[in-house]
Amino acid sequence: MRLSNLADYAVVTMSAAARHCGGGRTSAAELAAETGLPVPTVQKVVSKLSAAGLLRSVRGAGGGLQLARPAAAITLADIVEAVEGPIALTACIDGDECAVDHTCSVKPHWPAVNAALRGALAGIPLTQLSKAAPREPNPSGISA
């Protein structure tokens, strides 16, 4: 129920990269300096993000990386899926069967839950995360 640290770091890294979108290329070392994360960790995150197509990497000296898509077109769901794989609470949905072949009555209900969860994450674009102050003027419905 808690996403991995890598996914968290990926969100932070993408948020930092979004600010450099206008400036052009950025390096992993620079992102590490801005976010305060270890450089190797940022490299690993960048690798996954690049493989997923969210980040475009340019090799060579003076190279760097930049967002492959506009910040508004990248959501939390995209970042999480890039690092964590498909958004599924259980492994039985992801093609892998349960260890026991019991007639799992709850198995058919997971897709709906997964879809609801993914929808919640897909509703937060990257542009929203770049803002310093969040937009939660109506916290009444939020009990967090």
Next chain:
Amino acid sequence: MRLSNLADYAVVTMSAAARHCGGGRTSAAELAAETGLPVPTVQKVVSKLSAAGLLRSVRGAGGGLQLARPAAAITLADIVEAVEGPIALTACIDGDECAVDHTCSVKPHWPAVNAALRGALAGIPLTQLSKAAPREPNPSGISA
């Protein structure tokens, strides 16, 4: 982004226990036989569910356990919270600070995401999971 196996087993166990609600007491061994899970695993799950107040255990010979609340009043969120702890995607919300003291711009946005996730799980009561056939007449929007 994927809940632990214990939480999955807890959901299955609670679903099985819900069917025995009318029959009165049930034992962990019986639930294990019905679900196909190992007996010790069910015992561990039952322990956590009892500690959370979702399941009432009766010690001694002829004892057993039964739902502490009506099945309709128990949701997926309750079961997940009983096993996994508070529903929070990041540890920074749960009182623990991030490893780095960077000005995390995404931190203020997690509560809204957590609330949305919890709401999705709270909308699935235990009675719904007991049904053999799920209610997913419109799988078009689900890409799982």
Next chain:
DNA sequence: GTTAAATCAGACCATTTCGTTCCGATTTTC
């Protein structure tokens, strides 16, 4: 009152996954 059985509860150990780190391949600039 005593014995016996059945239950849950907690603690221990092995396994897997995740996180971190390091080294190599590739590419551009001077």
Next chain:
DNA sequence: GAAAATCGGAACGAAATGGTCTGATTTAAC
């Protein structure tokens, strides 16, 4: 042509989880 800087992948170590076992407690029966 050489050098420098970058990303990409692989290996190691650590932490958390999953599974298992043994023990304490309680009830029922004799």
